[in-house]
Amino acid sequence: MAITKTIRPGLIQIRVLDLDETLDFYKNIIGLDEVGRTSDGRVMLKTYDEFDHHSVVLRKADEAGLDYVAFKMVSEEALEQAKLDTEKFGYPVEVASDEQPGFGKRYSFKLCTGHTIQLYHEVELASDYPMLRNPDPWKEEPRGIRAQRFDHLLCYGPNIAEAERYFMEVLGMFAPEVCNTDDGKRFATWLTGGNKAHDIAFVEYEQPGKMHHFAFYLQDWNDIGHAADLIGKYRVKRDVGPTRHAITRGQTIYFWEPSGNRIETYAGGYAAYPDNPQRVWDVSEVGRGLFYYEGELIPSFLSVVS
Amino acid sequence: MEYTILDVETNESFNCREDEPLLSAMKRTHKGPIQYGCGGGGCGVCKIHVLNGDFICFKKMSRAHISSEEYADHIVLSCCIKPTSNLIIKKFSQD
Structure with a gap:
C-alpha cells in the first residue's frame, strides 16, 4: 500500500524531571544514540535503525509528559495542503519556532484533546544511519532493549x-x-x-x-x-x-x-x-x-x- | 536508623529506614496508604500529606501534581521522599 499523505510520527519531544538520570535510561536501557544537544540544552536521540536526523527529544522541565509529536508528510505539497486543511478544519496553525536541528519547516497546532501536533516534511538524514549497500541488519550490535524505531x-x-x-x-x-x-x-x-x-x-x-x-x-x-x-x-x-x-x-x-x-x-x-x-x-x-x-x-x- | 511512620487514617504504624523511599517501606510492610503508579515522581498517584515530622525529597516531583503551595504544606509524592524523623501521614484528599 502506498502511503499518500502521512508517513509516520517521526519526532516526539518529552518532558523529563531529571535529565541526566533519564537520559542515561534512554541511552543504556532503551538503547538510543545521542545525536546532540540544542542550544537550550534539550537532548536529541535516535534509534540505531532510524534514518532521519533524530526522533526523540528530552526537555528538562518541572512536569513529565508530552511537549508534542510531529508527523512526517510525504511531500512539501502534502505538508502545505495539510496546513490549509488543518485551518479549514478549525485549528489555527503556526510555524513552530523552537529549534529542531536537521528539520525544515514545521507547522504546529493544538488538537481538541489538548495535545500539540506538528507536521513537517523536510528533515536531514542522520550523520549515522543504517547501511544501504549490502547491508547488515546493524553496523554495531544494538544496546539495551534494542529499540528499532x-x-x-x-x-x-x-x-x-x-x-x-x-x-x-x-x-x-x-x-x-x-x-x-x-x-x-x-x-x-x-x-x-x-x-x-x-x-x-x-x-x-x-x-x-x-x-x-x-x-x-x-x-x-x-x-x-x-x-x-x-x-x-x-x-x-x-x-x-x-x-x-x-x-x-x-x-x-x-x-x-x-x-x-x-x-x-x-x-x-x-x-x-x-x-x-x-x-x-x-x-x-x-x-x-x-x-x-x-x-x-x-x-x-x-x-x-x- | 529506622523511623516510625503512623498512618492516622488506619492508625497503623510501620518502620521506614532512613535510606528508604517512603513508598518502598509501605510496599515492604503492606501498611500505609499504598497507591502508586510510575514510581518516578511523574504521575502523582502516590500523593500523601505529611502531617508531622521531617523528610527529604530525594527526587524531583512533577509540578503538575505537587504545586509549590502544596509542597510548602508537606503534600508530597511518597516515591520521592525519605524520612529524617518519625512521621505522621495520611493519604492525600482534596478537602
Missing part, C-alpha cells in the same frame, strides 16, 4: 471523536480498530497513515493533553523477552507484561522511565489495510482487548498518565 503514542484527552475525524479527514489516516461505550460513543481509537496497526491512538479522558505512553518497536517476541530481562535486572518500574494485545495483536511490555513517562516496547501487530473492515470493541471487553493473556484490565493502565 519510535513507533506510536497513546494520548488521553477530551473529545477524541473529533480528533479521530481530524486524523482521517486531514491527514488521510484510517482507524483499523475502535472501542465504543455502551451508548455508542468513542472510548478509544487506533489510527494509522500506512500499514502499521497504529501511528497514534486516543482514549477519552477528562483532563486534556495527557500522554499515556509512547512506544518503541522491537524486532519480535524474543526481543520482548530480552527487554523483560533488562527490566528485571535493572529494577525498572514495570507496569504490565510481557503480554499480548488482542487490539492491534502486538506483543508488549509497559514500564516507566525515571521521570514517570510510560514507555511501551511493541513488537508484531497486524498489517493494516484501509479496505479491510473496521474491528470494534465493546468497552466492557476492552480489558481483554488490551491484555489478552491476563483477560482483564490492569487498573493502573487506565488511571496513570503523565
